[in-house]
Amino acid sequence: MDDALNERLFDILLETAVCSDYEKELARLPEQAEAPHAFSRRHEQRIGEIYRKYLRNVRSRRLKRNAKRAAVAVLIVISLIFAGFLSVGAVRSAVFRVITEWYEEFTSIFFKSEKGDSKAPNINLEVEGMRQPTFIPNGFILENFIRTPGMISIDYNDESGKILSYTQVILDEDNSIAVDNEHNIISEIEFNGYPAILMEPMDDVGLYSLIWRDELFTYMLVGQVDYETLIEVALSIEIVD
Amino acid sequence: MVAILSFYLNIIETESDRELARDLYYQYRDLIFRISLKYLNNEAGAEDAVSDVFEKICRNVEKFRNLNCSKAKGLIVIYTKHTCLNILKRGRIIAFTELDEEAGEYSDDAESIVICDESYNRILSAVEALDDKYKDVLRLKYFVGFSDSEIAEALDITPENVRVRLHRARVMIKNRIKETDLLG
Numbered sequence: 244m245d246d247a248l249n250e251r252l253f254d255i256l257l258e259t260a261v262c263s264d265y266e267k268e269l270a271r272l273p274e275q276a277e278a279p280h281a282f283s284r285r286h287e288q289r290i291g292e293i294y295r296k297y298l299r300n301v302r303s304r305r306l307k308r309n310a311k312r313a314a315v316a317v318l319i320v321i322s323l324i325f326a327g328f329l330s331v332g333a334v335r336s337a338v339f340r341v342i343t344e345w346y347e348e349f350t351s352i353f354f355k356s357e358k359g360d361s362k363a364p365n366i367n368l369e370v371e372g373m374r375q376p377t378f379i380p381n382g383f384i385l386e387n388f389i390r391t392p393g394m395i396s397i398d399y400n401d402e403s404g405k406i407l408s409y410t411q412v413i414l415d416e417d418n419s420i421a422v423d424n425e426h427n428i429i430s431e432i433e434f435n436g437y438p439a440i441l442m443e444p445m446d447d448v449g450l451y452s453l454i455w456r457d458e459l460f461t462y463m464l465v466g467q468v469d470y471e472t473l474i475e476v477a478l479s480i481e482i483v484d
Numbered sequence: 485m486v487a488i489l490s491f492y493l494n495i496i497e498t499e500s501d502r503e504l505a506r507d508l509y510y511q512y513r514d515l516i517f518r519i520s521l522k523y524l525n526n527e528a529g530a531e532d533a534v535s536d537v538f539e540k541i542c543r544n545v546e547k548f549r550n551l552n553c554s555k556a557k558g559l560i561v562i563y564t565k566h567t568c569l570n571i572l573k574r575g576r577i578i579a580f581t582e583l584d585e586e587a588g589e590y591s592d593d594a595e596s597i598v599i600c601d602e603s604y605n606r607i608l609s610a611v612e613a614l615d616d617k618y619k620d621v622l623r624l625k626y627f628v629g630f631s632d633s634e635i636a637e638a639l640d641i642t643p644e645n646v647r648v649r650l651h652r653a654r655v656m657i658k659n660r661i662k663e664t665d666l667l668g
Contacts, residue, residue: 253607257657258626260608265623269558272515280517286531290509290538297505297542 371459374411378479380472383407406450407466407476413459427452434477443470453477505545508556509538515557516564523568536567547634559628559638562620566639603661610660618653621646 373395383399386406390396399407427442434441439455451473452465464477513534520533540563541548548556611619624635632650636643 252603253654253658256604256607257611257622257654260604260611261619261622261626264608264611264619265558265627266554269554269561272519272557272561279514280527282513282517282534283528283531286535289535293535293539293542294506294509297545300542 372482374460374462374480375483376409376464376476376479377481377483378476380407380468380476405467407468408464409476409480410463411460412463413461434474504548505538505542508541508545508548508560512557512560513538516560519561519564520568523565524571529571533564533567533571536571537563540567544637547630551628555628558623562623562628563638565616566620570640606661606664607657609664610657613660614653614656618649618656621649622653625650 373390375395375397379399382401385397386400387396387398393413395411397409427444430441432439432441434453434455437455437457439453442452444450450465450467451470452463453473454461454463462480464473466473466476516534516537517530520530521527524530524533537560541560551559611622620639621635624630624638630638632643632646635646
């Protein structure tokens with residue numbers, strides 16, 4: 244038998260032996276004590292603190308993960324737009340309205356031209372200019388900045404892990420945005436004269452979202468801030484180059 | 485062309501996510517306490533160990549999601565033993581030597597081993613005779629299915645140290661088999 248085969252056999256037997264040995268050891272541990280220990284009040288308090296800290300960490304991690312997920316989803320749409328070589332439309336004169344379609348787990352949002360003549364924009368951010376918030380709430384600092392010909396994405400974070408995320412994107416009016424409707428109250432509003440969607444959280448974590456469209460771009464602002472602050476940030480968006 | 489842009493803008497926290505750590509605590513706290521009491525020999529210290537283990541479970545709760553009950557128990561027992569040893573070290577109740585420094589005495593010629601029908605029982609005996617610190621890395625690797633970096637995180641050692649311990653454990657087992665061959 245060659246050395247390599249010996250080694251492989253040894254590995255298999257070792258794994259089996261280790262598992263068997265440990266299973267025997269675990270089996271010797273009694274499942275349930277006859278008289279369970281009465282844990283002290285001090286101990287229970289400490290466990291409560293650890294659990295609360297754990298829940299805070301879980302929420303913070305999820306917030307960051309959701310923000311990344313949103314950014315990735317936007318990039319997917321951008322690639323589809325460029326893959327399709329969209330036609331030029333009378334985008335500048337178009338007036339859009341929001342169309343929402345409700346499904347069981349999400350709501351699909353379209354921004355449709357009322358004239359019906361705006362098939363797709365042929366816009367370049369290099370030409371039309373990048374917009375970004377000129378007001379950022381105290382404590383938030385720049386975390387990520389992504390700029391492509393069709394999208395701007397800027398993430399801000401504060402020390403406690405709260406996020407504020409801004410996206411400016413070119414969307415074909417045939418493209419829809421799917422938003423989670425199980426954990427948000429979704430309403431159609433008018434923002435700054437444009438059709439918009441406001442998503443208010445159903446829990447106390449406070450992740451508000453505002454999505455709107457002007458003649459050229461679709462904007463998404465997502466933040467773990469209160470409603471007034473979110474609107475203040477949205478109103479501060481200006482062309483910066 | 486209809487592209488669905490999916491993004492989730494809120495906390496989607498499932499019941500199982502929220503309650504896994506708590507369930508593990510209530511299921512195993514008595515077991516953790518009893519193991520800790522054996523190591524530490526006092527109730528207050530054992531309760532501290534239960535808290536420390538629970539903290540470790542919380543930090544690594546995602547690792548428990550795909551473990552069956554037996555593997556979860558196995559991992560918690562290793563966490564518990566490791567936590568107790570750390571408490572003892574911190575309290576200077578007993579002096580531990582860094583056993584990693586003692587190795588190197590095992591000959592490489594033990595690498596050449598011939599597997600025969602009796603090999604399994606010899607290997608099992610050799611595993612049983614191993615020091616706990618070597619057993620634990622083997623158990624985390626084979627029983628729980630952790631990677632080297634996950635083992636390192638569980639035992640608060642470096643991945644390099646994990647590889648060293650795994651290597652030494654194998655060499656010790658082979659040496660022991662060789663010794664029994666010579667004796668037999």
